[in-house]
Amino acid sequence: MSWTRRKKIAKKRRPPLSLSNRSFKRLAVAIALTAFSASAFQTPSPAVNADAKVLADFNSRVAEYMKLRKKVSESGKLKKPVTSQASINRHQHLLAHEIREAREQARQGDIFTPEIAEIFRRLIKLAEDGSNGAKMKQSLRRAEPVNLVLRVNRAYPDELPVQSSPPTLLANLPELPKELDYRLVGPNLILRDIEANLIIDFFNQAIKKP
């Protein structure tokens, strides 16, 4: 039997490549995340798959916000030194005010579009189903869930504690510039400007009610 013939037979006998639904999802997300991190805050490379395209879109929306924020924070009013508690508060409120003014038209879903929110839900679900999922859920249950009516451009109230964000959850979400963080508010996920303590965007039902 010739070598080419043997190869053809072997090819026929090889079992078809089969991936469970979960494995496929993980693979797809892994590809998407790889593409995402490689292109962080740059022009997205040709999309590896649909998820990568959506995450690149998230990326560029965050980058757009950061551009606006940079412009706002470079204004003269915000360049005064922050030393005392009074000046820390003044700076926080002024920065929040300037961002609100600059994003007057901002609406829920400007950053977390329905497509992006859906991918985030899947990434979180992936974390929940992963090896640390049970620990993460336990941490979420113990994180003093808070109730807050969410609105874009609204400050996160000082009087309310923040829910801690489990490391496993954060490890599964796209990285953010250091000026922003993700916060859970009950089952919802917000994107917050840390220094301005301002809700930039949010989406509902990011996790099942802890």
Added chain:
Amino acid sequence: MKRLLLPAFIAVIALVYCEAPRASATPAAPKLTLPVIADTVRFAFIGDMGTGKRPQYEVAAQMVEYRKLFPYDFVITLGDNIYGSQTAAGMKAKFEDPYQALLSDGVSFFASIGNHDNINQRLYKPFNMGGKRYYKFKKGKVEFYALDSNYMDREQTKWLETELSGSNSPWKICYFHHPLYSHARFHGPDTDLRATLEPVFQKYGVSVVFSGHEHVYERLKPQRGITYFVLGNSGELRPHDLSPSPDTAKGFDTDQAFGMAEVTDDALYFQIVSRGGETVDSGVVSRQAKPAAASAAGG
């Protein structure tokens, strides 16, 4: 029926009064168990203190009393430094006033952030955070790592691992708000945080970890070579919240408290003092043996 109401009311008041934790009418005279050896690193630790209410002030007064016997240089805070309003007036009533005697005596505070704290506390000068959510500082042979357990993202864990791996200090102490182990009923341990941090602590020889969050005091028996202290009752208190387990070395949940520690070459001595001035726990912790990774590197 009406005749029964008054005695019932009095009985309820009496019961509440007996159950309510309070400082002793005459605080106990300070009694130090720490050795006070020359050239050691001495510090105090407090957690969940920023209420601005009387118990916080009473704990602070005990800290001042004990400092006369045990002159510590600095205080680490385990989060929930300021509850509620974080205005200048709030900071004054909940931090500057209660600790005024210590502050004016040159005692430094090194804060970590709790879930009730505004993240911009990192900019508040007396907290010595250098504008960072997490940071480190060194005192003698001890390296302290103040972490932000509200938000343990990849960047922070990477930073911690890099800093710990590059450290030559024989003592590495980490402190942050959420406890990795706890037997208080209200919250319980943060198991996801534990899964992330404990392997790093073990790998790089962290010997002692301080946390708050639970409004009680608990010292755990060493877990994987690490001694964990939970002290979240320097202002707040959740009476009778502890449900001690075989892993609990000591617990105290009937009054507010603060802690003090003295670090020598190989030992960390500790003493926990209640608002009434009673010593509720004391002892010594040995330093974790040099981690395998550092030994191999010839450190």
